[in-house]
Amino acid sequence: MNAEGWYLYGVVEAGAPVAMDGEPAVELVTEGRLAGITSRVSLEEFDEAALVERLGDAVWLEENIRRHEQVLERVLASTTVLPCRFCTVYRTEADLRQFLSERQDALSSALAEVAGRVELGVKAFVDRERFAAGGAQENDRIRELTAQAAQSQAAQSQGGRAYLESRRLERLVGDERARFGQEAASELHRRLLDNAERGVLLDLQRPELSGRDEEMVLNSAYLVSDRPGFERELTALARELSERGLELELTGPWPPYNFVSEELRA
């Protein structure tokens, strides 16, 4: 027997417009003021014992993580959705309905908090070379040392002195870059918060994970109702800070993963 369970992607308000066509196919289970976005899955695939095995299968994981997100993005295009975590499965429709009805108030208020808003992700990076040529030159001592280093090079002066000078310059630029990164990150976060309902700071990613050589100085998410306004501010910030070596990345819109209330996350 191939028993079926209910995979819950997310929760919307009952009666909200949701595109049901397209792949992967989903079903709406409406209970009171809420509706669950679900699809039927084989419990053989998703039952605890099977799941542990599947979790070690990166191909399966990628496919299913992407499906989870695809469904939610399709819903997000037409209404507000409260995203569930990956692999939230009910054994029966009755269990799913019971969850929706028992948690109705908490889910409804969590939905109201994010209604009409989307999550946008922002990352900021400092480009070493552009910073050394740009932002770093705002520091008098660095400017002086840069000039000296250029002179030494022009005079083709050999040996210890030029080397020490260049090492000192490198260190100063490094310190200055760290300071600039921190200041730029807090300035960015402050100004983006002014254009958002809420915002959170996320863990910074190392270069091998961010896929970029530049150092990440900000990784944050914002709950935004005025998307054009937010993007205008981000573009303005990118322009202001670009000469000094800062680069910005925008992702989203996302379902409000980072803005589901603590009560529902606990």
Place this chain on the structure above:
Amino acid sequence: MSSDLRPDLRQQVTLLELVDRVLNKGVVLSGDITLSVADVDLVYIGLRVLLSSVATLEEQGMPVAIGDALR
């Protein structure tokens, strides 16, 4: 280039970005079957290792699908 916002990156969602959200965030207390904290950590660590090896391959000019990295 008018700014450093890279429009091509806007919709290009990396798996890591997805993993960060889909596995760690969202409504979690529901479900007859959910990932336990230990499960999530396991997946997360595994995928991160996998992703960094994919990133390394891509740096070497060999773009690969995540699945391919395993074979």
